Amino acid sequence: MPELPEVEMVVRHLRKLFTKRTIEKAQLYLPKLVSDATPRQFAAALRGARVTSVTRRGKYILSHLDNERTLLTHLGMTGRFLYVGAKDVAPKHTHVTLWLDNGKRLLYEDPRQFGMMGLSKTAELGAYKLLAKLAPEPFGDEFTLAYLTATLGRTDQQIKLALLDQTKVLGLGNIYAAEALHRARIHPQTPASQLTKARLAALYQEIVATLTEAIANDSTMNTDPSDLGASYTGGVYESMTKVYEREGKPCLTCGKLVERITQGQRSTYFCSRCQKLR
DNA sequence: ACTAAAGCCTGGCTGC
């Protein structure tokens, strides 16, 4: 699933393939994908624009254009970009086609339609609704132990749920939240405000370490260099998870069988021997 | 102000 490491992989691919290209024509086939522009406005905003840079904010991909606008993309669960030749057939759930000045097309495909795109004036990006409340970047200077301590101290939410809240901690999804908690030896149902100083320090360290390690190992994405990530499975990191989707298998640290519980209507995998409530 | 839950979606899998 596209969490921060997967999005970072996509951004790195886009940087190579999309930067400095001019969009000759754009077409949006699924109007609801873009809430702040009609398909006509979307096409008009992108036509003739040159991509100056591609960056990331949390799980959002930001394609900055030379017409003072930025195209935002959130991949949701199944969103992905495809870079194809002029004659290649677009897959079934292609919602956007961008015709590039090198004869290639950049397609956006999303079967489950949980992803979205947005358009913002680049200068107003900081105030853009979807970005304004996001927590600091986990690799940035603002994400400190002091920040994490203050933020988590304010909520009695179960720690797993707090970690998924992008306004509290940025970049983790279901996979990496479970992995970070296992590495920090924290039970996912621990109330966030009850974490001791030592456990907060461990958690802080393991959040950064988990994301760093995932990126260093190409995340869970299958990275075909001719593509922008053919799928969100098959990546190196997928086989490195210690608890995620390993229910009933031995914990790689202690051997006890990994358990699965439901939190916030989604699965959490953990080891009840390694991860204690206190 | 905060938290919980519903809703958005399709494809793949399970069980009858």
Add this chain to the structure above:
DNA sequence: TGCAGCCAGGCTTTAG
């Protein structure tokens, strides 16, 4: 073989 039912889950919206 066919099909109903369930599950995957990031984010927004709505309800409490």
